[in-house]
Amino acid sequence: MEKKVFERPVIKKLSAGMPAKFGLQVRHEPVTQIDGVPIKTLMEEYGSPLFVYSEKKIRQTYKEACRAFSSRYPNVLFAWSYKTNYLNAVCNVFHQEGAWAEVVSGFEYQKALVNGVSGDQIIFNGPDKSKEELELAVQNRSLIHIDHFDELYDLIEIGENSNIKPKVAIRVNMDTGIYPAWDRFGFNYENGEAWDALHRIMHADNLELLGLHTHIGTYIMGTEPYKIAASKLAELAIGLSSKFDHQLQYIDIGGGFASKNTLKGVYYPGTDTAPSFEDYADAITSVLIKANFRHNKLPLLILETGRALIDDAGYLAGTVIATKRLANGQRATILDAGVNLLFTSFWYDHDIRPAKPMSDQTEETAFFGPLCMNIDVIRKNMMYPLLKKGDPYVIQRVGAYNNTQWLQFITLRPNVVMIDEKGETHLIRKKETLQTLNKMESVPDHLKI
Amino acid sequence: MKNNKLTIAISGLNNVDSPGPGIPVIRGIRESKLFESRIIGLAYENLEPGPYMHEFVDKTYKVPYPSEGVEQVMERIEYIHELESVDVIIPNFDSEIYAFIRLADRLNRMGIRTFLPTLKQFEERHKSNLPQFGKTHGVKVPQSVAVTSFEEIEDLKRDEKIGFPLMVKGKFYDAYKAQNLEQAFIYFNRISARWGLPVVIQEFIKGTEVNVVALGDGNGQTIGAVPMRKQYITDKGKAWGGITLDEPSMLDFARHLISSTKWRGGIELELIRTPDNELYMIEINPRLPAWVYLAVAAGQNLPEAMVLLATGNDVLPFTDYEIGKMFIRYSFDMICDLSEFEKLSTLGEL
Amino acid sequence: MKLKKNLAISETGFVFDPSTGDSYTLNTTGLEIIQMLREGKNPEIITRKMTKTYDVDANTFERYYYDFIGMLKQMQLVAPDEE
Structure with missing residues (x-):
């Protein structure tokens, strides 16, 4: 017998106030591919997180x-x-x-x-x-x-x-x-x-x-x-x-x-x-x-x-690092891309989509980035499908200002790829390494250990 | 028209202490002698009273908030239409009107009629556009500026554009009078948290608030109009009681505006009569108000007329209404069954 | 760990707590777990049943199981320890 897809168990309190924030819950249609190239394949090849241009x-x-x-x-x-x-x-x-x-x-x-x-x-x-x-x-x-x-x-x-x-x-x-x-x-x-x-x-x-x-x-x-x-x-x-x-x-x-x-x-x-x-x-x-x-x-x-x-031509694909509960019981989802890569999250409510089909169940969650900094918040609260560690996601419409204003802060900047009109993928900016940064620094002799 | 049964979907079923217009609109429609109706409630929340008021609402479906996007709303309407074959939709929240105007053509193609203002009419009457609106249509309006941050209110004061006291208003709802910057700060935050940005800062006009409910046929003709004064206003700014007035200047004002804008649909004018007997228009609500049943009782069944216009019937303008007709709002504890609450909250239908 | 005795749980996943007046909804897996808890099943049995029906290994399930129990505790749907 084939096993059923596991969704993590969840219980939601029905809101008593009126009007509450959410109304009838809407579906967050998954985005599983960009120009025919599966997100999964892209991340297997180029890592996560990853900027993708069409x-x-x-x-x-x-x-x-x-x-x-x-x-x-x-x-x-x-x-x-x-x-x-x-x-x-x-x-x-x-x-x-x-x-x-x-x-x-x-x-x-x-x-x-x-x-x-x-x-x-x-x-x-x-x-x-x-x-x-x-x-x-x-x-x-x-x-x-x-x-x-x-x-x-x-x-x-x-x-x-x-x-x-x-x-x-x-x-x-x-x-x-x-x-x-x-x-x-x-x-x-x-x-x-x-x-x-x-x-x-x-x-x-x-x-x-x-x-x-x-x-x-x-x-x-x-x-x-x-x-x-x-x-x-x-x-x-x-x-x-x-x-x-x-x-x-x-x-x-x-x-x-x-x-x-x-x-x-x-x-x-x-x-x-x-x-x-x-x-x-x-x-x-x-x-x-x-x-x-x-x-x-x-x-x-x-x-x-x-x-x-x-x-519209830019996407940021990534992976859920963890989900946890905050002190007040609210769900928090930690993504591997934060304000360091998504400067625009300071002024947009970004459209985050699951990158694989999910059930209609939702729960209220905050989306945090990976930085050990309190400011690293992508969305404060959203009714969202039940993501688990390792689940892929895609943030849509990130083509403007992010690859110019991104920060080399705490983590390194990831790969950027472009999918051409024939569906071929090209690496257009290599991810940074420790060497990328270290080669611009020098340590005076007396500080060497 | 007789013996005709129309299926009419209606929102604004929050018939609480600060009520939406849904139930009053339904009361008018239910009283029609020209057609029978099956009322489909469109609800956002599990505790809206409308869905449980079975004498007014035959069946309720929960719908997504328009802030989720018109496509999400449309998807739900398509589902409801498949089951119910809706003839007319009457959205009753300011925040919905924009979405339904955008959907009107698509709904029409599905056989669902609406009777809404055009996008241009809707946009030009925004609180932030009032000064221009006043100029275009020749009515007196207070100075109004849309702001997106509190600092801009400080700038307005510094630049002497608008002084205190001033009104702080939400994009759709809520209005507070602020005496100083500290109060303005509190109200700005309260309103922006609830209704988003921009927040509208409006010059405070001293005088008595009076209101007109009216219906325009879209060609410049006023189908009906009833002036009213709120006799007492609750702490939420809503009418507790109101009385119809014999006031030709207010009717002229409404007719002039409807003729100048060629307004289509229900409309509520919020006016201030100054001590020098001048009328300032402080707000236009692009829909019928919660007190519309007073107009029905006074002899102008505007909700019924609206349904008739939506379904393509000719409607003769009302010529009269009863003066001195009053309403007193009251609340009432309806007894409901937990199983109905369960149905609405888990299945989204009741 | 026991559920509060007087909870009303329906097949649709609707939960009503008569002692507080609060109501809740569950997803399918949440409903299955809560029904087993009500029958007094221990975590080992629950894990065994769930890993048999669903495509999930015991370790992963344990993580989400305890997260779920944490939510039940937070919502005070769990009986105070009797001993």
């Missing part, structure tokens, strides 16, 4: 975003936001699809060059650009988005001493109805600072003003702020055109599109509420098309959205 999903999402904008606007360009995910393999998928590079440091700039991106297809953003980095960017004819007056004067100086005119745009910050407004980057629209900066550039003979850039915030759940941002940039561009007879080549609306993750403390899940690319595209392009650009000549529209393009 090349198919990246390309699919990118095409979807492109279609949303290109079907509404004649001239659209995406620039891949390196800080969202600068694993070279990931960047190169975007570059193959036609995305330029958008970088915010000298290090990211170098990474883009090494990835083979041509200098004139790199957008250099951010408040931190050294004189040397700016000089290199000018030589490479990269697009430099100026963040502050100090940088503007550096560029004027570089322009004076060079035979190449720096190609620049300014970053503009503004009130788009979002509270609080991000006013620390770029030049302010409402108080006229942005217009002053544009004046200064127009009066500098050796700078070539090509565009305007803004980035209104992060995880913007509505499309209205983008309409406001697009109309303010359009107004500046049209103002330049009438005052200096200068036609800008592009408007860069930045990023900030939400992915389908659910922010902590928000009632509805992100899968139900995040605007689609269509929604964002509609808001932005409708404003630009209606703006009064001279001769109806619409500027190139650049987008730097990162999160919404990559979040």
Whole structure:
């Protein structure tokens, strides 16, 4: 006789309060494979925990975003936001699809060059650009988005001493109805600072003003702020055109599109509420098309959205280390991946799925990571199937910001693989070893034991 | 229409001291002389009284909270529909309306009718959007700002955007008057823990609260509207007793708003009448309120009209209601059997 | 270890504790164990029966068995020791 699958015994107290947190319990559909490759096989080969990227999903999402904008606007360009995910393999998928590079440091700039991106297809953003980095960017004819007056004067100086005119745009910050407004980057629209900066550039003979850039915030759940941002940039561009007879080549609306993750403390899940690319595209392009650009000549529209393009394509697979009961009787499940690998768990309620079929029984559990640190909490409480030691799990939508913000803290960073469109798996970042870290350290002779 | 039996699924069965609208809506429907009804209760919790009130609810199914996602809700509705062949669904919680608006087309294809506002109508009346809403539709509203952290309330005070006292309100429910930052801090935490973010900070308008329940046909016509003043408000902010008013200005207000928004479905307007006799709109609830039975008793069976509209019937607008009709809310200890509690809690059906 | 005498346990896995008024639900394995406990079976017999029916070895079962007993104790469904 075949034996039945064992589920650990559990007893649940029926809630007496009203309304309680959970209502009718819902099923957590298991995720057993990614693009046809079983999670089990992946972890047997590459270990646990393991980051997995789907090349198919990246390309699919990118095409979807492109279609949303290109079907509404004649001239659209995406620039891949390196800080969202600068694993070279990931960047190169975007570059193959036609995305330029958008970088915010000298290090990211170098990474883009090494990835083979041509200098004139790199957008250099951010408040931190050294004189040397700016000089290199000018030589490479990269697009430099100026963040502050100090940088503007550096560029004027570089322009004076060079035979190449720096190609620049300014970053503009503004009130788009979002509270609080991000006013620390770029030049302010409402108080006229942005217009002053544009004046200064127009009066500098050796700078070539090509565009305007803004980035209104992060995880913007509505499309209205983008309409406001697009109309303010359009107004500046049209103002330049009438005052200096200068036609800008592009408007860069930045990023900030939400992915389908659910922010902590928000009632509805992100899968139900995040605007689609269509929604964002509609808001932005409708404003630009209606703006009064001279001769109806619409500027190139650049987008730097990162999160919404990559979040869905990244998975974190792992294994349950243990389950235990807390002092108050609540279940706690300890996972082998914690906040060290999943920086985003500080702001998302991550979607954790069992990686094998489970029964409908659930119990309230907290999910902790492996760190011996009280902050290492992935989910505070969830009604969840009865996981046991050794059970596999998958956390969905982890492609953005985790492989750039992960910490080498207490444990080492694990392997990262990518599944290509044919279903072949490739190691794209090797797991760290003790040697990886030790080779950067040195112990003075008198401290050797 | 006569001799027609409709199967109507209804939520909001928490008929407790701070009641949901479910049972009052059912009372209206049960009194219809135009159709008979089989009432399917949609419950979230084992202790909601509705499922045990068999004279009002014929059969109850537990459903997942909309915070679990629309697909989860849909899956459950499909299951219920298979067994019950539902004709109409009336969601009664603010937190459900969004999910059911999104599902309305799919439900319609399955043969299940709803009578809900459009997504645009629903979104534009959010507490945080009130200032814009007031501008668009030409009504007076208090300054309102959605905040996601307590520090932003401090900023609002510092920037002199909204001063004290102010109202701290949840995305769906709950409202507290805060006299100072300390109180605002307590209420912010209480509300955000329960209803999530954002929390809405609203200018406090001094005056008397008055309410209107109404039904819009979606083309700008008001099918019915009854104004009421709460005679006493419990510590939970709910009406203990209320009385219908003879107040043309409130009816005009409601008709103007329904015509300007082309509101579709039930609606409750929360208004403040200031000492200078001006009406400020502090909130729009996109559904019928728990006190809707007062309107039924006063001569406007709005729940019945809503079902008729949902099922594609023409409904003539109500022209009158009884003035000075009162309600007094009372609680009542219903005696239940443990086996029924067991059924609902273990099988999710009763 | 004995269960409280007056617990009402139904076939659906619903448990009612008349002395506190609390009610609980069990999953299938939890229900089987609690029924055996009520019949006064000792842990050895329970382990033997469960490992025979289910795909689980005695060591693993023991771990989850005691975890389950811990939950019963926490919920005060266990009779105070008689001796």
